[in-house]
Amino acid sequence: MERKEFLRRGFLSALGTSFILPIVGACSGDTVNPVSTTETTTGTTTGTTTGSCTTTATETAGPFPTKTPSSLVMTDITSDRSGTKLTVKITIQNKNNSCAALANAIVDIWHCDAAGNYSEYGGTGMQSTNYTSVHFLRGRQTTDANGLVTFTSIYPGWYSGRAPHIHAHIYSSSGTSLLVTQIAFDQTINNTVYAQGVYKSHGLQDTTNANDNVFSDGVGTELASFTGSITDGYVLTHTIVVNG
Numbered sequence: 001m002e003r004k005e006f007l008r009r010g011f012l013s014a015l016g017t018s019f020i021l022p023i024v025g026a027c028s029g030d031t032v033n034p035v036s037t038t039e040t041t042t043g044t045t046t047g048t049t050t051g052s053c054t055t056t057a058t059e060t061a062g063p064f065p066t067k068t069p070s071s072l073v074m075t076d077i078t079s080d081r082s083g084t085k086l087t088v089k090i091t092i093q094n095k096n097n098s099c100a101a102l103a104n105a106i107v108d109i110w111h112c113d114a115a116g117n118y119s120e121y122g123g124t125g126m127q128s129t130n131y132t133s134v135h136f137l138r139g140r141q142t143t144d145a146n147g148l149v150t151f152t153s154i155y156p157g158w159y160s161g162r163a164p165h166i167h168a169h170i171y172s173s174s175g176t177s178l179l180v181t182q183i184a185f186d187q188t189i190n191n192t193v194y195a196q197g198v199y200k201s202h203g204l205q206d207t208t209n210a211n212d213n214v215f216s217d218g219v220g221t222e223l224a225s226f227t228g229s230i231t232d233g234y235v236l237t238h239t240i241v242v243n244g
Helices: 003-009 011-015 187-193 197-202
Strands: 018-020 038-040 085-094 106-110 138-142 148-154 165-171 177-184 225-229 233-242
Touching (some): 085 165, 165 233
Antiparallel strands (some): 018 038, 085 148, 106 138, 106 165, 165 177, 225 233
């Protein structure tokens, strides 16, 4: 099945099933493995408001979730990928604790490279380039006392049928799954980045947030903020609110 067709059909969302993330062996410290890994892939971008913050929308983890995230505890997830530098700063808040910062939460992120390809997958109709043996642009960190994690990466590319995005899966300190979501990007900055460097040959994205099958019902809880430039790189800042 072509990747665009997968996205058009909504795959797991349309089927009303759950996506089971792989369970890996036990480890210690900030490599805690999930003890509850079943995630519903039927998402909404409306969120739920309680108190002074809004729960971040739940979205699908597929079709390219990280297979063994506990093995990828790192700050710099760039690996050998080329592109405009992107620093990703994600703050986790707990709606169930008056929107306070959630310390010791586990945050996994993953995204495609400048050409729109994911590591750990490929060689099929979903993605022709075979990257099954590498793990670029995937990583795990544990939040500090301010609920913050910071990753060094590159600005994601895009692939047909999807607006640019980063996937994020949030767990409690004990490994219980709290939220799977996606982070949306600013259209103006996309246009600037994709007109230069390694992105130029791929051209501008064919899908905007408004036309995206995940983001089309709104990105109020998923749109990141950006500072920086092509020369210096960009800093992505985003808050994810979970029911901790």
